[in-house]
Amino acid sequence: MKILLVYVPFCTPASPPYSLTYLSSFLKHNSPHDIDVLDLNLEFHKLKFPEFQKYYQHMQLDDYDQKTREYSIVTKECYAENNKRVRRGEKPEFFDVLHERIADKKPDIVALSIVYSSQAFYAYALLKELPMTTIIGGPAVNEKLMKVADHVLQNEIALLEFITQTKINTDQLVTTIPDFSVYDLKEYFTPHAVIPIRTSSTCFYKQCTFCSHFNKVPYNEFDLDIIKKTVIVSGQKYVHLIDDMIPIKRL
Numbered sequence: 001m002k003i004l005l006v007y008v009p010f011c012t013p014a015s016p017p018y019s020l021t022y023l024s025s026f027l028k029h030n031s032p033h034d035i036d037v038l039d040l041n042l043e044f045h046k047l048k049f050p051e052f053q054k055y056y057q058h059m060q061l062d063d064y065d066q067k068t069r070e071y072s073i074v075t076k077e078c079y080a081e082n083n084k085r086v087r088r089g090e091k092p093e094f095f096d097v098l099h100e101r102i103a104d105k106k107p108d109i110v111a112l113s114i115v116y117s118s119q120a121f122y123a124y125a126l127l128k129e130l131p132m133t134t135i136i137g138g139p140a141v142n143e144k145l146m147k148v149a150d151h152v153l154q155n156e157i158a159l160l161e162f163i164t165q166t167k168i169n170t171d172q173l174v175t176t177i178p179d180f181s182v183y184d185l186k187e188y189f190t191p192h193a194v195i196p197i198r199t200s201s202t203c204f205y206k207q208c209t210f211c212s213h214f215n216k217v218p219y220n221e222f223d224l225d226i227i228k229k230t231v232i233v234s235g236q237k238y239v240h241l242i243d244d245m246i247p248i249k250r251l
Contacts, residue, residue, distance in 0.1 A: 001108045002035075002105070003027065003033055003034070003035050003109045004036050004037070004038060004109070004111070005023050005036070005037045006020075006037075006038045006040055006110055006112050007019070007038070007040060007112075007115075008040050008112055008126065009041045009079075009092075009118075010075075012045075012189065013039070013045045013188050014056075014188060014189050014190050015188060015195065015240055016039065016042075016180055016185065016188065016195075017039060017113065017115070017196070018178070018196040019115055020039070021178040021183075022176065023156055023159065024182055025178050026176040027160060027163070029175075030173050030176075031163060031164050033163055036105055037182050040101065040102075041119075042187060042188065043097075043101060044093070044094055044122075045189065048078060048093065048094070052067075052071050052189065055067055056189040057186075057189070057190070058191065059191060082122070083118075086122065087121070091125060092122055095126075099126065099130075102126075109135060110130055110132055110134050111135040111153075112136045112138075112149075113137065114138035114140045115138050115139060116140050119140060120140055120144070123136070124148060127145065127148040127149050133150050135149065135150065135151045135153055135159065136151075137152065137159065175226060177229050178230050181234075185236070190238075193238065194238045195230075195236045195240065196239075196240045196242045197227060197231065197239050198242050198243055199224075199227055199246065200219065200220060200221045200243050200246065201217075201222075202217045202218065202219050202220070202244060203219060204219045204247050221250065
């Protein structure tokens, strides 16, 4: 069985998605299935903004502020217009092209990672059209997405149990080191590859009255040795910490 993990538009493709990288490595180490990844967010931006891809890969600091202001304006307009298209029941830009990228992989299951609310619209359009089994997960999953997806899963354990159809003994899981070699890192909108690293899950504080994400989810810190190995295996020099919260002592 082939499982395709997909990251959908829209967010700036400055680095490969951590969620897909971790899931891909986790499933490859703990299941016998064929696991593949597809960063459709990057593919969209390559098609829509090739001039900015070229600029950010060879950028000069003397005009960085001006170019970034231009980029911010045109991308916000693009995202807003495409989201409106989805709300009107129309296809967003490059929909057929990106849909075909998924079909070309010939997956049995497509799992979409929904990290930002801005990704919900394109994800909704895809979920309505994809003929194979679909799964969604991530902090930005909403009720509208739940209605068009076949399954909603909470974490990597639930996804592993779904594709293997077995109850997982977590004590027997293989330790996962995210493998960023599944992407062509030279295609991202930066002069050098930047690796996203998560050193913990959820939030240690849990006292914000307005919190709807992590107030009931246990806080967990990852082994620093695994983080070190992740950076070494990646072969990259630039790292972006993406923790939701980091205690001062931990940092």
